[in-house]
Amino acid sequence: MRRTKEEMLQEFHRLYDIIETYEEFLVTQMDTEEAAEYVDDTISRQQMLTALERNELTLSEAVSGVRQAINDNNFDLADSVNCDDDHLSDFLNFYKTRTGRTYYDDAGCVKNMARAIFGRGKIADDTEYYLMKEILIDTAQTVFEPKEMKSLNLMMANYEDTVAKG
Incomplete structure (x- = not known):
């Protein structure tokens, strides 16, 4: 809509x-x-x-x-917890x-947004892409199970291919 x-x-x-x-x-x-x-x-x-x-x-x-x-702020706030700087x-x-x-x-909530994107199976835009990328590079992330990471990486690659094709 x-x-x-x-x-x-x-x-x-x-x-x-x-x-x-x-x-x-x-x-x-x-x-x-x-x-x-x-x-x-x-x-x-x-x-x-x-x-x-x-x-x-x-x-x-x-x-x-x-x-x-706002997504960047969410990650900064989450990082403050991990750095004993809550x-x-x-x-x-x-x-x-x-x-x-x-x-x-x-x-x-970043976790809820990421789970919704993953459930849809497709990254729609740059904002969603960078949200998922931040989660992927965080070695301490708890949003996705290890078995889901392959699907997430595939979603990221598909979006990158779509953007490259213009």
């Missing part, structure tokens, strides 16, 4: 609210160097809206880009306090 332009724009803003809340957490609660690096590396909502107005970016690309940034619980509490909602209800 295709979404209307208005629905896509609403989704863009909903997702960007998540990014801005994560950024606020980093700036107010974390190491200033890490926060500054994140802010410098993140394209602002206004910059993205300007790119949309100038037709330098499609709405679908904007939503996909913000979704990818920002995850601090951030989850911060997010709930700021929004009144849970982070994973808004952002989606």
Whole structure:
């Protein structure tokens, strides 16, 4: 089911609210160097809206880009748990306090998203591809069983072939 332009724009803003809340957490609660690096590396909502107005970016690309940034944040948060630097619980509490909602209800759970993609048997776009790639390169991942890895690798290769063919 295709979404209307208005629905896509609403989704863009909903997702960007998540990014801005994560950024606020980093700036107010974390190491200033890490926060500054994140802010410098993140394209602002206004910059993205300007790119949309100038037709330098499609709405679908904007939503996909913000979704990818959220996926990256999810992996960073998960890594913090593995590095005895548990920002995850601090951030989850911060997010709930700021929004009144849970982070994973808004952002989606990486494991659930990955399982849904795997269940479908096909990677649909770059955002899904990079989500699955992050899981594949994580030697400590618990999303997929070893016996599922062959199928996942095949899905990745099929997507890479599709992209290469254009």
